[in-house]
Amino acid sequence: MYELQATANMLLLSTEAGRAIESTPPKSTPPTLDKRDYEAALVKQVLEGNRDQFGKLYGSYAQLVHGILLARVPRDEVDDLVQDIFLHAFKKLHTLRDPAAFGPWVAMIARNRAVDFHRSSREKVEITDDLQTTGPNGPAACGAAEILEIICHLPDAYRETLVLRLVEGMTGPEIAGRTGLTPESVRVNLHRGMKLLRQKLGLTEAI
Amino acid sequence: MKDDYLWDKSGEPDAEIHELENILGALKYQPRPLEIPESLTSPRRRMILPMSLAAAFVLALFGLGLWLGLGRKQEAPVAVVPSFNTPRETPAPAMTPQSNQSDVAINTETPEPAVGKNRVTRRPSPRRVNRDTSDSTMAQRAEAEKAKEQLFLALRLASEKLNLAQKRTQGAPPAHQIRNQHKTG
Numbered sequence: 160m161y162e163l164q165a166t167a168n169m170l171l172l173s174t175e176a177g178r179a180i181e182s183t184p185p186k187s188t189p190p191t192l193d194k195r196d197y198e199a200a201l202v203k204q205v206l207e208g209n210r211d212q213f214g215k216l217y218g219s220y221a222q223l224v225h226g227i228l229l230a231r232v233p234r235d236e237v238d239d240l241v242q243d244i245f246l247h248a249f250k251k252l253h254t255l256r257d258p259a260a261f262g263p264w265v266a267m268i269a270r271n272r273a274v275d276f277h278r279s280s281r282e283k284v285e286i287t288d289d290l291q292t293t294g295p296n297g298p299a300a301c302g303a304a305e306i307l308e309i310i311c312h313l314p315d316a317y318r319e320t321l322v323l324r325l326v327e328g329m330t331g332p333e334i335a336g337r338t339g340l341t342p343e344s345v346r347v348n349l350h351r352g353m354k355l356l357r358q359k360l361g362l363t364e365a366i
Numbered sequence: 367m368k369d370d371y372l373w374d375k376s377g378e379p380d381a382e383i384h385e386l387e388n389i390l391g392a393l394k395y396q397p398r399p400l401e402i403p404e405s406l407t408s409p410r411r412r413m414i415l416p417m418s419l420a421a422a423f424v425l426a427l428f429g430l431g432l433w434l435g436l437g438r439k440q441e442a443p444v445a446v447v448p449s450f451n452t453p454r455e456t457p458a459p460a461m462t463p464q465s466n467q468s469d470v471a472i473n474t475e476t477p478e479p480a481v482g483k484n485r486v487t488r489r490p491s492p493r494r495v496n497r498d499t500s501d502s503t504m505a506q507r508a509e510a511e512k513a514k515e516q517l518f519l520a521l522r523l524a525s526e527k528l529n530l531a532q533k534r535t536q537g538a539p540p541a542h543q544i545r546n547q548h549k550t551g
Contacts, residue, residue: 210402217400225395238398245400303392324372325383326390331373349372353383362382 194336195259202258205249213252217245220262222327223337224269230311230322231273234304240276244269263339309359310352317352320345418531425524432517436510 198219204212224244228237248265255264307326310318323329323338331349335342370377 213402214400218397221397221400222395229393234393241395242398242400246402246406249402250406303389306386306390307393322390325386326393327395328387328391330375346373353372356386357382 198261199258202252202255202261205252206258210249213245213249216261220265220337221245222329223262223266223323226323226327226329227266227269227319228273229307229326230318231270232276234307236276240269240272244272247272260339262337266338306360310356313352313355313359316344316348317355320348321352321356324349418528418535422524422528425521429517429521433514436513436517 198216201212201216205216221241224241225237228240228244232240244265248268255261307322310321310325312318313321319338320334323334324331329337331345332342334340335345338345340348371380372383
């Protein structure tokens with residue numbers, strides 16, 4: 160189910176990415192062809208029965224899946240969901256059409272799983288007014304959980320990119336390469352997301 | 367440029383972004399080993415078994431269709447054979463308005479078939495008809511038996527191939543095997 164949705168969403172994503180707003184052109188490019196080939200080879204080996212190779216794929220993409228989930232579901236659910244998503248990906252790996260696109264595929268499974276999580280669990284945590292806009296003290300006055308909560312209430316595209324950048328410590332080109340988004344889209348999302356976050360935290364934007 | 371630091375961590379670091387990174391870094395992913403249960407088999411292997419079963423089912427349906435088709439072919443000639451004895455094949459005597467009563471009587475007494483100048487049509491005797499039909503039925507039956515044997519042979523071959531495929535899926539695939547390639551020749 161998730162993998163079918165993931166495939167469909169990836170097709171939509173590729174058209175959306177083409178229409179992404181262009182700002183300044185990025186300096187870096189998505190992962191090299193060698194890395195894509197390496198991951199495609201890993202996927203093929205897993206499909207041929209070498210299940211140990213799946214551990215390498217897990218090692219490469221667990222951080223990405225963790226970041227995507229952290230931007231969408233409660234923190235205490237994230238670790239278990241990461242494991243679930245990779246087990247699901249292992250079971251459905253034969254449905255992956257392009258072995259080199261494991262990253263975007265598993266990212267889309269994670270997004271769909273997060274949507275499903277909210278659909279199944281009706282309980283929602285309301286953000287308080289205090290969290291929505293902090294005082295002039297800035298991030299130093301807030302804890303990590305509070306800042307994350309603020310990020311999680313930003314628009315979808317911004318929060319995922321910001322979490323991957325600020326929490327997981329990935330660079331823009333890394334985010335683009337692993338999620339399958341265009342570098343231009345990632346750059347725009349980072350810039351606009353950071354602008355919104357500064358406003359919410361009561362910071363003045365550095366120019 | 368500070369925008370470069372947000373993009374790829376290059377250039378002069380932005381103090382606020384750096385501070386955010388330090389605070390939020392506490393929530394960063396902590397590596398955990400993935401535990402794949404032993405009960406989970408390789409994805410491709412699990413796919414082959416249902417496919418081979420589906421192929422066997424389709425083959426069995428094909429065989430059944432052939433079998434039913436042959437059965438109908440066997441029945442068809444038997445239905446034609448009785449037409450030799452139908453009275454329609456014996457032509458009626460020629461009746462003209464000028465012919466008198468005696469001629470009519472003679473003609474009705476001897477219902478011989480019309481005899482032409484160049485050809486003579488004979489009514490086949492019942493014994494001969496029976497022998498012919500039995501000969502043709504025997505030939506058709508022999509032909510059907512032959513076809514049946516060929517069908518069984520094909521089914522046996524298909525079954526052997528399916529068994530071989532199933533054994534290969536259960537065992538480890540050979541290292542030199544090239545997948546997604548059709549055999550030629």
